[in-house]
Amino acid sequence: MAQEQQEQKQIRVGVLALQGAFAEHIILLNTLPQVSEAVAIRNAEEISKVDALVIPGGESTTMALIAERSGFWPSLQEFVRTHPTWGTCAGLILLSEYITSGGTLKGDQKLLGGLGISIKRNAFGTQKESFEAGLHVEGLENAEKLFPGVFIRAPVIDEILKPDEVEVVAKLEQDYGRTPKGTIVAVKQGHLLGSAFHPELTHDNRMHLFFVKMAQDWIAKQQK
Numbered sequence: 001m002a003q004e005q006q007e008q009k010q011i012r013v014g015v016l017a018l019q020g021a022f023a024e025h026i027i028l029l030n031t032l033p034q035v036s037e038a039v040a041i042r043n044a045e046e047i048s049k050v051d052a053l054v055i056p057g058g059e060s061t062t063m064a065l066i067a068e069r070s071g072f073w074p075s076l077q078e079f080v081r082t083h084p085t086w087g088t089c090a091g092l093i094l095l096s097e098y099i100t101s102g103g104t105l106k107g108d109q110k111l112l113g114g115l116g117i118s119i120k121r122n123a124f125g126t127q128k129e130s131f132e133a134g135l136h137v138e139g140l141e142n143a144e145k146l147f148p149g150v151f152i153r154a155p156v157i158d159e160i161l162k163p164d165e166v167e168v169v170a171k172l173e174q175d176y177g178r179t180p181k182g183t184i185v186a187v188k189q190g191h192l193l194g195s196a197f198h199p200e201l202t203h204d205n206r207m208h209l210f211f212v213k214m215a216q217d218w219i220a221k222q223q224k
């Protein structure tokens with residue numbers, strides 16, 4: 001196993017830099033020996049040169065609008081369909097198949113899709129109601145040490161639409177306002193990872209390591 005991991009090639013990771021907290025992701029990714037370089041991605045040419053992508057937190061509607069107006073949307077969507085991608089917060093929203101509002105499926109926000117989940121935006125309230133919660137993340141290095149989950153106008157995953165394919169990797173461990181303990185806040189499906197919280201706003205790079213290893217494993221499998 002250790003041998004196998006050593007043989008894995010370093011990967012070049014892009015961070016979507018249309019809007020939001022992309023700089024912080026680049027800094028954390030660049031701390032990992034598994035990453036040859038982490039770079040900002042703003043167009044089709046730049047995305048064609050990376051092995052994996054992170055879509056940061058920010059404003060999902062703004063990111064979609066910028067990508068669409070600049071003509072980047074189709075290649076962004078194609079990349080997400082075919083390469084390891086991790087969405088955090090607004091990024092998780094963009095990777096979802098559906099957005100729910102009051103329990104009804106709504107299809108009016110432009111989404112990249114790929115994760116068989118439905119999502120509820122701004123589920124915890126406003127910016128002022130941001131909070132930090134210790135999380136157990138399935139498969140994280142030193143998993144017994146809680147991961148500091150930073151939630152800012154965060155979405156929640158309110159339904160798993162494809163239970164055979166989607167793996168839950170983190171849940172809230174206590175109630176937060178109207179959002180109950182047990183609410184799903186991170187999932188994995190094939191080459192896609194999504195988290196409602198912001199690991200880039202911590203000094204803990206274990207979620208970044210988790211994604212990069214998942215991406216390396218997935219890429220290695222495709223080449224077999």
Ligand SMILES: NC(=O)CC[C@H](N)C(=O)O
Nearest residue numbers: 057058059060089090153
């Ligand atoms: N911190 C965030 O990324 C907030 C996400 C934002 N509420 C959205 O809907 O896109």
